[in-house]
Amino acid sequence: MKGLAALVIFPILPLCGQYTARQIGAVVQLEDTRNQTVVTVTPAIGALAIEIRVKGTNILRANWNTVDEFLAKPTSTGVSYRGPWFNRLDEHAFWANGKKYVFNDGLGNIRGQQAMSGFLMTDPVNQWRLIDFRSDTNGAWVTSKLDFYRHADWMAQWPFAHTVEITYRLENGVLEVRTRVENLSLEPMPVAFGFEPGFRLTDAPRDEWTLGIGARRTWLLTAAKMPTGEVRTVEEVYGTRQNLALKGLKLDNQFADFERDAAGRCLFWLQGKKQRIELLLGPHWQAMGIYAPEPSANVPGFVNLEPATSITNGMNLAHRGVYKELQTIPPGEMWEESFWIRTSGF
Numbered sequence: 277m278k279g280l281a282a283l284v285i286f287p288i289l290p291l292c293g294q295y296t297a298r299q300i301g302a303v304v305q306l307e308d309t310r311n312q313t314v315v316t317v318t319p320a321i322g323a324l325a326i327e328i329r330v331k332g333t334n335i336l337r338a339n340w341n342t343v344d345e346f347l348a349k350p351t352s353t354g355v356s357y358r359g360p361w362f363n364r365l366d367e368h369a370f371w372a373n374g375k376k377y378v379f380n381d382g383l384g385n386i387r388g389q390q391a392m393s394g395f396l397m398t399d400p401v402n403q404w405r406l407i408d409f410r411s412d413t414n415g416a417w418v419t420s421k422l423d424f425y426r427h428a429d430w431m432a433q434w435p436f437a438h439t440v441e442i443t444y445r446l447e448n449g450v451l452e453v454r455t456r457v458e459n460l461s462l463e464p465m466p467v468a469f470g471f472e473p474g475f476r477l478t479d480a481p482r483d484e485w486t487l488g489i490g491a492r493r494t495w496l497l498t499a500a501k502m503p504t505g506e507v508r509t510v511e512e513v514y515g516t517r518q519n520l521a522l523k524g525l526k527l528d529n530q531f532a533d534f535e536r537d538a539a540g541r542c543l544f545w546l547q548g549k550k551q552r553i554e555l556l557l558g559p560h561w562q563a564m565g566i567y568a569p570e571p572s573a574n575v576p577g578f579v580n581l582e583p584a585t586s587i588t589n590g591m592n593l594a595h596r597g598v599y600k601e602l603q604t605i606p607p608g609e610m611w612e613e614s615f616w617i618r619t620s621g622f
Contacts (some may be wrong), residue, residue, distance in 0.1 A: 295416040295446065297409045302347055306416040311449030313619075316343065318350070319406035319412035322396070323442040323514045325355035325473075328451060330622040335553055337474030337578040355453060355617075357396070357442060360424070360434045362470030363588040364390040366502045371595035372436075372466045380454035383429045390500070394469070395433065396422070403427065407441070425460055436465040438605075439538040450618040457612075459605035466591050467603040467611055470565070470584030473555075477548035479621070482577025483523040488545040490557075491517070491531035492565060495587055501531060501588050505598040519547070522579070527568040530587050532601070535565075546579050550621035555581045556582065559612035562601045563587045583615045 296307045303326075306315040316327040319364065326346060327334050336354045340346040346353070361370065368389055370377040379386045382455045385395040401425070409418035424430055425437035437460040459465040477485055494510055495503040510531065530582040534542035540559030544566075545552060557564070565582035585601055593599035605611045 279331050280366065293413065295411040297411040297416040297418060299409060303343060304406070304418045306418060306444065306446040308416070308446050308449055309497055314445060314450045315444060315451055317418050317444050317447050319418055319420040320404050321356055323352045323404045323422070324353065325444055325451070326353055328617065329592050330619050333622055335475055335619060337476050354472060357440070357469065358472055359394040359396055359440065359469035360394050361468040362393055362584050362590065364392055364501060366589050370591045372591060373463050377435065379397055379433055385429060385430060386433065395430065402578040415445050417443055417445035419443040436463070437461045438465060450616055452614050452616050454614040456610060457605060457614070458610045459607055464604040464606055467605060468586045468591050470582055472580055472582050474578045475546055475553050475582045476576065476578045477546065477551045477553070479551045482571050485522045485577070485579070486547045487520040487522065487566070487579070488547070489517040489520060489531060490535050491533055492535060493531070493533040495530040497500060497529065497534065503587055503593060504605050505593065522568060525568070527566045528564055531564045531566065531609065532587060534564065535592065544581050546581070552620045554618045555583065556616040556618065557583050558613040558615060560603065560611065561585060561615060562603065574590040
C-alpha cells in the first residue's frame with residue numbers, strides 16, 4: 277500500500293490462507309484475499325479504520341493522500357468513534373440521573389458552545405492501546421482499548437468511569453465493528469456515543485448516487501441542528517425511503533424508528549451504478565445521522581452514515597421528557613453492539 281514502504285514490517289500473525297492480520301509500524305492491516313478486501317486500522321490513534329479497500333478502491337472518505345501523511349498529522353477520519361457523547365448539545369452541559377453536569381472550559385477539551393462530539397479526538401495524546409490482532413480460518417481482527425477513567429481531565433467533564441473496546445473483524449468481505457463499553461462507576465452511565473464513517477463511490481458522480489434509509493421517521497431540527505422534539509415520516513420529508521436521489525439534495529439529518537429484521541438489525545445503503553455500500557446496524561443502535569453536503573472543487577462527493585446510540589442532544593432531551601429511547605449502562609455492567617459494513621459491485 278502506498279506510503280508504507282519505509283515502515284518496519286512485523287511478522288504476520290498467523291498466515292491462514294484467506295485471512296491475514298499484520299502489523300506494519302503504527303497500523304494493523306486485515307486482509308481477506310478471496311474477497312480482495314484490505315482494512316487498515318490505527319489501533320493506538322483513535323482506534324480508527326482509516327481505509328477499507330475493496331478490489332483496490334478505498335470506500336472511505338479520506339483527507340490525506342498516503343498513510344504516512346496521515347500518521348504525520350492524525351485527524352479524525354474513516355470509521356471514527358465519537359464519545360463519550362456524539363454530535364451537539366444545546367447547553368454547555370449535559371443531564372444524567374437527574375443531575376446537571378456543567379463543562380469546565382478551563383480544561384480546553386470541549387469544542388465550542390455546542391460541545392461537539394465529546395473530546396477524545398481533540399486530545400493531543402491518544403490513549404488507546406492495541407490489545408490483540410489475529411487471523412484464523414474464519415476471519416481476521418484487531419482490538420483496541422481505551423481506559424477512560426485513567427484521565428482526570430476527561431473524568432472532570434464526564435464523571436463516569438468506564439472503558440471502551442473496539443474490535444474490527446473482517447470475514448467474507450464484511451467488516452464488523454463491535455463496541456464494548458463497561459461502566460465502572462457507581463451510577464448508571466448514559467449511552468450517547470456514535471461513529472462517523474464517511475463513504476464514497478467511484479463508478480458514478482455524486483448526483484447519480486441514491487440512498488436507502490432503513491428508518492421510518494426523521495427528527496425535525498432547529499437552525500442549530502438540534503432536534504425540536506417533532507418527528508415526521510421519511511416519506512413526508514423526502515418522498516421515499518428507497519432509492520432516494522442525492523442530486524440537488526443536501527442532508528444533515530437524524531433518523532430513528534428503525535425498520536428491523538427478525539434479528540433486530542436495520543439496513544442503510546448507498547448505491548452508484550453498480551457499486552453499493554451497506555451499513556447494517558445491530559439492535560442497540562437507536563439513531564442514524566446522515567450527512568451529505570453538496571460536493572465542491574475542494575470537497576468531492578461523500579456521504580456520512582453515522583450510527584448512534586442516541587439522537588443529537590439525547591441526554592438533555594431525555595431529561596426534559598422529550599426523548600424516550602436514551603439507554604444507560606447500570607453500574608458494573610456492559611453495553612455491547614456491532615454494525616457491519618458490506619459492499620457489492622466493486
